[in-house]
Amino acid sequence: xxxxxxxxxxEASAHAREVDLLIGSFGAMVWxxxxxxxxLMAAFAIRYRRGREVNREHSGDGNVWLEASWxxxxxxxxxxxxxxxxxxxxxxxRVPEGATPIHVVAKQWMWKYEHPEGARExxxxxxxxxxxxxxxxxxxxxxxxxxxxxxxxxxxxxxxxYTHLSFxxxxxxxxxxxxxxFCGTDHSVMGGRLVVMRREDYARWLASARDGGRETMAQRGxxxxxxxxxxxxxxxxxADLAPPLAGIxxxxxxxxxxxxxxxxxxxxxxxxxxxxxxxxxxYRPIMPTYAHALAARDxxxxxxxxxxxxxP
Amino acid sequence: MTVRTQAGxxxxxxxQADEVIEARSYLRDGHSLRSWLLTTDHKRIALLYLIAITxxxxxxxxxxxxxxxxxxxxxxxxxxxxxxxxAFSIHGIVMVWFxxxxxxxxxxxxxxxxxxxxxxxxxxPRLNLLSWYIYIVSGVIVLFVVIGxxxxxxxxxxxPLSSMYANGxxxxxxxxxxxxxxxxxxxxxxxxxxIHTLRAPGMTWGRLPLFVWSHYAVSIIFVLATPVLALTxxxxxxxxxxxxxxxxxxxxxxxxxxxxxxxxYSHPAxxxxxxxxxxxxxxxxxxxxxxxxxxxWFVALASLAIAVxxxxxxxxxxxxxxxxxxxxxxxxFLSIAVAVPSAIKVYNWTATLYKADISIDAPLLFAMDxxxxxxxxxxxxxxLAMLAIDVHVHDTYFVVAHFHYIMVGGTVTxxxxxxxxxxxxxxxxxxxxxxxxxxxxxxxxxxxxxxxPQFLLGYEGMPRRYHVYPPEFQALNVISSTGAxxxxxxxxxxxxxxxxxxRRGPRAGPNPxxxxxxxxxxxxxxxxxxxxxxxxxxxxxxxxPLAHPASRGDA
Numbered sequence: 001x002x003x004x005x006x007x008x009x010x011e012a013s014a015h016a017r018e019v020d021l022l023i024g025s026f027g028a029m030v031w032x033x034x035x036x037x038x039x040l041m042a043a044f045a046i047r048y049r050r051g052r053e054v055n056r057e058h059s060g061d062g063n064v065w066l067e068a069s070w071x072x073x074x075x076x077x078x079x080x081x082x083x084x085x086x087x088x089x090x091x092x093x094r095v096p097e098g099a100t101p102i103h104v105v106a107k108q109w110m111w112k113y114e115h116p117e118g119a120r121e122x123x124x125x126x127x128x129x130x131x132x133x134x135x136x137x138x139x140x141x142x143x144x145x146x147x148x149x150x151x152x153x154x155x156x157x158x159x160x161x162y163t164h165l166s167f168x169x170x171x172x173x174x175x176x177x178x179x180x181x182f183c184g185t186d187h188s189v190m191g192g193r194l195v196v197m198r199r200e201d202y203a204r205w206l207a208s209a210r211d212g213g214r215e216t217m218a219q220r221g222x223x224x225x226x227x228x229x230x231x232x233x234x235x236x237x238x239a240d241l242a243p244p245l246a247g248i249x250x251x252x253x254x255x256x257x258x259x260x261x262x263x264x265x266x267x268x269x270x271x272x273x274x275x276x277x278x279x280x281x282x283y284r285p286i287m288p289t290y291a292h293a294l295a296a297r298d299x300x301x302x303x304x305x306x307x308x309x310x311x312p
Numbered sequence: 313m314t315v316r317t318q319a320g321x322x323x324x325x326x327x328q329a330d331e332v333i334e335a336r337s338y339l340r341d342g343h344s345l346r347s348w349l350l351t352t353d354h355k356r357i358a359l360l361y362l363i364a365i366t367x368x369x370x371x372x373x374x375x376x377x378x379x380x381x382x383x384x385x386x387x388x389x390x391x392x393x394x395x396x397x398x399a400f401s402i403h404g405i406v407m408v409w410f411x412x413x414x415x416x417x418x419x420x421x422x423x424x425x426x427x428x429x430x431x432x433x434x435x436x437p438r439l440n441l442l443s444w445y446i447y448i449v450s451g452v453i454v455l456f457v458v459i460g461x462x463x464x465x466x467x468x469x470x471x472p473l474s475s476m477y478a479n480g481x482x483x484x485x486x487x488x489x490x491x492x493x494x495x496x497x498x499x500x501x502x503x504x505x506x507i508h509t510l511r512a513p514g515m516t517w518g519r520l521p522l523f524v525w526s527h528y529a530v531s532i533i534f535v536l537a538t539p540v541l542a543l544t545x546x547x548x549x550x551x552x553x554x555x556x557x558x559x560x561x562x563x564x565x566x567x568x569x570x571x572x573x574x575x576x577y578s579h580p581a582x583x584x585x586x587x588x589x590x591x592x593x594x595x596x597x598x599x600x601x602x603x604x605x606x607x608x609w610f611v612a613l614a615s616l617a618i619a620v621x622x623x624x625x626x627x628x629x630x631x632x633x634x635x636x637x638x639x640x641x642x643x644x645f646l647s648i649a650v651a652v653p654s655a656i657k658v659y660n661w662t663a664t665l666y667k668a669d670i671s672i673d674a675p676l677l678f679a680m681d682x683x684x685x686x687x688x689x690x691x692x693x694x695x696l697a698m699l700a701i702d703v704h705v706h707d708t709y710f711v712v713a714h715f716h717y718i719m720v721g722g723t724v725t726x727x728x729x730x731x732x733x734x735x736x737x738x739x740x741x742x743x744x745x746x747x748x749x750x751x752x753x754x755x756x757x758x759x760x761x762x763x764x765p766q767f768l769l770g771y772e773g774m775p776r777r778y779h780v781y782p783p784e785f786q787a788l789n790v791i792s793s794t795g796a797x798x799x800x801x802x803x804x805x806x807x808x809x810x811x812x813x814x815r816r817g818p819r820a821g822p823n824p825x826x827x828x829x830x831x832x833x834x835x836x837x838x839x840x841x842x843x844x845x846x847x848x849x850x851x852x853x854x855x856x857p858l859a860h861p862a863s864r865g866d867a
Contacts, residue, residue: 009772023701023771030691037662037687041680044665048601049672059667061604070659071652078648081698086641089699093637108477142473143567145632145707149773152704156633158568159472160561163634176782180707180775182466184477185393188778274564291562 012150012171012196015092019152022088026081033074092153095166099132101307103217103300106137106144106157108183109190114297116304118216119209123192125177127169128202134166136265140296145181148194154180160273162265169196221305224298225312228290235312242287243280245310254281268303330819337740337837352437353840358423359738360444361414368410368451371458375403377800380793386783396779397464398480404467405485409492410451412723413581416588418447418499420730421527423738425503427831427838428521430512430847435505443498450492457481457488466777468578471559471570475551482552486545493538500534503527512830514849521829521853522611526591529615533580533622541577544570568633575626583622585719586686587615589726590657593679596729597661599827600676601668604854607660614653621650631702640699647697654690658683673825674748678729681756685721689714692767710770713763721759728755728806735810736820740837743813747805755802761795828854
């Protein structure tokens with residue numbers, strides 16, 4: 001047996017410290033509500049055990065005020081914690097402005113990452129310290145869940161849909177990264193490490209991992225835009241074939257059915273794999289699906305390029 | 313609740329009277345296998361269920377033993393990854409659908425509801441037998457799965473893993489669960505009709521024992537929730553067998569749709585397990601305290617409130633699934649709300665003990681085990697309902713510990729408490745009470761030793777369904793496995809002394825606990841038609857001191 005004993009998991013972010021504070025405070029309140037029950041139960045069982053001479057007059061079999069108070073007071077106390085926990089949750093789910101997007105593709109049973117600068121890695125994820133990062137994640141097969149205990153966060157990774165996980169790691173170090181959603185045979189060994197590095201170390205790592213001159217994600221996306229045939233329509237001189245894509249990210253587009261949609265990562269992904277689900281107003285539904293022509297990381301590259309403006 | 317019957321009053325402690333009782337007991341009404349397998353007597357069907365669910369408890373427990381043995385070391389020594397996945401899948405599927413869900417309702421509910429309301433049988437005796445056969449058919453399918461190589465999806469069958477990727481016998485397993493659902497639906501229907509139509513004269517709704525109220529609430533869930541599971545499983549099988557895209561995005565489906573449908577059933581299913589247990593505890597506490605329940609209507613209506621609100625909290629299983637964050641906030645709030653009626657029950661049980669006349673017998677000890685473990689399970693459930701906490705501990709051992717506190721610490725403990733309380737009524741024999749008290753303590757210690765370390769493991773970051781784990785988690789896992797061994801001893805003890813009591817136990821008499829309740833006014837074991845004379849109810853339940861003449865001498 002190796003290192004025995006239980007250690008509190010490391011806190012690698014401000015959020016982790018807040019979650020610990022929340023569960024600690026809530027735990028204290030829980031004990032406050034429970035201990036009286038346990039103590040009274042034991043005390044009554046001993047004091048009023050059968051055969052013992054003791055005053056049993058006026059024992060009563062109901063009291064509406066008592067019922068109301070022991071229902072409402074703990075409920076209100078808990079609602080206080082509900083507000084705290086929910087605001088903490090909404091905060092962590094809000095992607096910070098200017099966060100570095102790192103794309104994650106999960107598959108049975110590995111994690112693949114691609115940094116915007118083009119660095120790619122498997123299972124181990126390197127991130128800079130004190131920098132907002134957002135993981136843009138999708139799965140190639142079943143549902144997985146990316147879990148970093150030291151950050152107290154996880155998010156399921158779904159096939160066919162982007163989910164996001166954002167964080168600011170505040171302590172350099174190496175922390176475990178695990179798959180938390182059962183994903184088949186090797187679920188328990190689908191893991192890796194989150195390596196939080198000082199910024200200059202990260203820059204050095206990025207340079208070496210880029211292998212000297214590999215293109216950035218956006219450049220790869222731009223190249224795919226031409227090689228996969230997207231440009232034939234989207235950059236055609238015939239304006240009625242397909243909408244031009246430059247600067248489309250973040251805009252609101254009108255759809256053929258009269259509704260409108262904001263162009264985000266999910267919209268772009270859907271437009272590539274299931275183009276006829278949402279047709280832009282004024283265009284015909286003529287685009288074929290690219291679900292089988294493009295790998296998950298190619299779609300990610302196209303999305304990354306469009307996110308950066310989509311200039312061919 | 314008082315009653316005019318001859319059965320009790322004539323139960324003088326003479327050998328002759330014992331002979332008479334034995335002779336007309338439901339147990340003596342036919343000895344052939346046929347007389348058991350074609351019986352329509354709710355008491356015999358209850359025993360058929362008891363034997364069957366005990367068998368499945370053993371199957372599930374063997375799988376649990378394999379899991380705990382394997383987790384003694386961080387490396388995959390005992391089982392392969394594949395084998396481990398099959399072990400925990402079978403453990404979950406068998407324990408949930410073939411033990412926990414039918415456990416209290418189909419055995420004790422079946423046995424006691426007619427007795428408690430003064431009826432001769434359930435409203436549809438043949439339907440009752442049919443539900444047992446349906447259960448057996450589904451059980452045979454699941455045993456076929458176990459022998460045929462198992463299934464590797466976990467009991468939750470998440471898509472698209474189950475529909476497109478898993479290698480095991482998914483369709484057969486789903487078929488077994490699908491079939492077993494009809495058994496529970498029929499039982500629920502039978503209970504609802506029985507409680508509405510077969511109450512004895514004077515047995516008003518305000519005089520119903522709380523055990524019956526909680527079974528009424530659970531029957532509503534049986535009837536309303538189980539069909540949703542059935543439909544979901546059909547869709548899953550259709551996708552797996554015929555490639556009809558419902559859940560797999562590659563086929564145009566939505567994987568989260570499955571989770572919504574599955575938890576719409578499976579969260580109420582938790583209340584299916586725990587509501588009957590709460591009904592048991594209300595009976596055990598009042599009988600030991602010899603006192604009216606504190607806040608009868610609050611306890612009774614809390615069961616219905618749990619049944620209703622329980623249908624609106626399923627999304628708390630999906631806080632990190634990618635569902636809308638606003639939906640998550642609403643589900644979080646509702647999950648906190650559903651804790652209120654449970655808390656009301658716990659406070660009322662405690663208040664019932666105040667100024668009571670408490671006999672500290674095995675049933676009370678089991679009831680106190682239940683209250684302690686259920687409170688721990690419930691409050692950690694409240695922690696899980698807090699969004700920011702759940703994001704960290706979701707799908708970790710924290711959740712595993714939490715639901716075992718509810719399902720095992722709660723339901724299984726209540727099941728054992730109920731067995732100890734009504735065993736004399738069911739068999740006419742008394743077991744060794746000292747051993748009973750010891751078992752209640754061993755189970756409490758063994759349980760906490762097994763599952764408390766898992767809260768720590770979860771917070772430390774050990775995900776559930778992990779077969780290979782980092783070495784720093786070993787110490788806590790070893791403690792947990794040791795506790796499991798002790799827990800197994802605690803569960804085996806009653807099996808031994810209860811069976812022993814069948815041959816050697818002293819005769820119990822009609823009312824060994826000096827409890828109220830119509831079931832204690834008839835002989836032990838009861839005659840085939842329960843009462844020799846139509847009972848007429850003149851008081852509420854739990855009317856102590858006892859007025860009917862069948863009470864124990866020291867009442």
